[in-house]
Amino acid sequence: MQNNAPDARISYRERLSPSLWLLVTVALAGPMVSLIFVPVGSTIALIVGAAVSALLVVAFIVLNPVVSVEGGVLRAGRAHIDVSHLGAPVALNAEEARQARGPGLPARGWHLIRGGIDGIVVVPNLDQDDPVDTWTISSRTPDRLAAAIVAAQR
Numbered sequence: 001m002q003n004n005a006p007d008a009r010i011s012y013r014e015r016l017s018p019s020l021w022l023l024v025t026v027a028l029a030g031p032m033v034s035l036i037f038v039p040v041g042s043t044i045a046l047i048v049g050a051a052v053s054a055l056l057v058v059a060f061i062v063l064n065p066v067v068s069v070e071g072g073v074l075r076a077g078r079a080h081i082d083v084s085h086l087g088a089p090v091a092l093n094a095e096e097a098r099q100a101r102g103p104g105l106p107a108r109g110w111h112l113i114r115g116g117i118d119g120i121v122v123v124p125n126l127d128q129d130d131p132v133d134t135w136t137i138s139s140r141t142p143d144r145l146a147a148a149i150v151a152a153q154r
Contacts, residue, residue: 012148087124091142
């Protein structure tokens with residue numbers, strides 16, 4: 001007997017985490033906050049500053065959206081769509097990606113774009129009942145994301 005259950009394994013998963021420079025910049029808020037608490041006490045100021053830095057860095061990492069393809073569903077942040085409703089994805093880098101993020105960005109599309117991430121995957125939405133024409137998703141590995149969408153469509 002053949003197992004006809006859909007494959008629920010994750011074929012692609014990426015957290016759109018911020019760049020190292022952004023995390024360093026966010027961590028600098030801790031020393032600024034510690035300066036406020038210096039009149040209370042230097043030990044308290046150091047503890048509060050370190051806690052603020054740690055909490056902000058962890059929050060910036062944990063609260064970033066995840067892009068995944070699993071069980072025939074493309075998830076980009078809080079949004080999701082069955083891959084059977086999608087057309088052939090196009091992976092873009094460099095100048096093509098800049099064009100797709102800027103002047104070529106469709107007004108009726110759904111977008112998950114993150115600064116500092118160069119690659120873009122543009123996927124047409126074939127569902128006639130859906131008002132969204134395309135999905136435009138940032139990815140550090142757009143070729144792998146596009147390949148995972150194609151593999152899930154089979």
